[in-house]
Amino acid sequence: MAKQVPDTHNVGADAMNPDGTVNRAALPVVFNPEDLKALEMALRVKDQMPDAKVTVVTMGPPRAAEIVKDARNRGADDGVVLSDMRFAGADTLATSYAISQLVKQLGKVDLIFGGRQAIDGDTAQVGPQVAEKLDIPQVTYAEELLAVTPREITIRRRLEHGTECVKAQLPALVTVTSAAADCRFPNAHRMLRLAKDEVRMVNADSIDADMDRLGLKGSPTKVKKIENVVLAHKESVVLEPTEAALNALSATLIQEHIL
């Protein structure tokens, strides 16, 4: 599972639509960084089990095919873009429903990897929600793939104040954090060989979905209000760094029992 995301470091004034959704057309896009780490973990499973096939799934506008191509060049076998105006305005619940329906179309899937969260939302919800919809265990906050067999996977995962090693039965879903290994680079031979291969595009009709559970309609969360961040101006006392000024300030703070 991967997502093409707006680069939130470069947000302009036209980044939001009046209805509070994101104006994706106005933003430069990148491969969501933690999804690249997830791809690497999937490719490492394939390194150990060469028969494994790595498929990248993403949901977004047609140009999201760019990240599928990028993933193929890095070693993924193929990919699918779930793209349809009927998905527009989906929150994490509607998104995870659509992705889980797509995954069900892919046949037998043993392991699903995804980034912990996307940089445009930071919610970290889609991974666990896809796992629930597919009724499979989830391992979140994965930092390192320790071992994998056709029946189970062992992962080191991050906790608040430490780590734990867990063994999960397959099929399972793993979300990967930024502490995991960087993704390998695109391979020049693969780029040349795959350059002309089209990316498979799929719409809402081909995932056997309940249309009421897609897009804005299938999203219980509604954006009520969007406000730009305004700095509340305080009356700031500006001091020159003279001895007298600093002396007075420290005396005041001591007198007020702050220092």
Place this chain on the structure above:
Amino acid sequence: MNNVLVYCELSEKNTIADISLELCTKGRQLATRLGCRLQAAVLGSRVKAAAESLYPYGVDDVFVADDPRLSPYRTLPHFDVLSKLIRKEQPQIVLFGASSVGRDLAPRIASSLRCGLTADCTQLEIGPHDDPKTGKHYEDVLMQIRPAFGGNIIATIVCPETRPQMATVREGVMKKELFDPAHKGAIIPVAVEASLDAADKAVQILSREIEEQKIDIKGAQIIVAGGYGMGSRENFQLLHQFARLIGASVGATRAAVDAGFTEAERQIGQTGVTVRPKLYIACGISGAVQHRAGMEQSAKIISINTDPEAPINAIADYTIVGDVMTVIPQFMACYKNNLK
């Protein structure tokens, strides 16, 4: 039915985690406003004492599921017990910590119940909502307020049609306060079914390594924080000297942490810790929105910066325009003189 429920996390010592106590304080306010009960769910092993410790925070009922398979936390056993509890009790609001536990569990629960969930809320309020499309009016909806888009905007999210309304909140964002030391609550035992066996087998914990938390700036009364403007790891040592002198803790911005000036545990801001000390001294900090989100509730703020136009100065009570490496030693000397 229709109460406010807080999912409580346990610390390594089997006490209620701070984040959950903060949520109980907020939950108490919401429940009082709504005229309903505040309830908590404590899932773990030998948790009676922890459950009873919640009463002074204003919790009326504590649902307790006590079973060795529920400790330490694993997704599926907790999911199994909590999702059944929510289906039965039908709370109108459920709050989770935005911790590695809460952010693992809450989305799976929301998916199962097909309800909305808003991550990392910084404010929670009750208010009316009018749907602009359907024209429908709703009373007493949970306003879930959070920064979005890298902190560039503040969004208010509502879930008018589905219940429960669920939100996660990061540690330190809400204030932990005793409600009434004499407040009496009651424990309601939750039967942990044999069905937990299936959930129990899917994922096993092979080993855990808990790091001693060496640095903890959350509760500090005075914080001396350094930004990228400190210039180097060596210069950061001056902040430690300054902090020792005035009895402060040392904090940092993300830029300073990323540059390797100091430890990640000192990071203050949206992706670090939130602090509200009585005095915050910002040294060489420009004041990005994400940083301000973690410190703007400080009672007094002093900014030391060469740039008189630094955004942090707008929220500072005192701005000292000058180089930190000269101003701090000067200030330390003045402070020592004034103590005499």
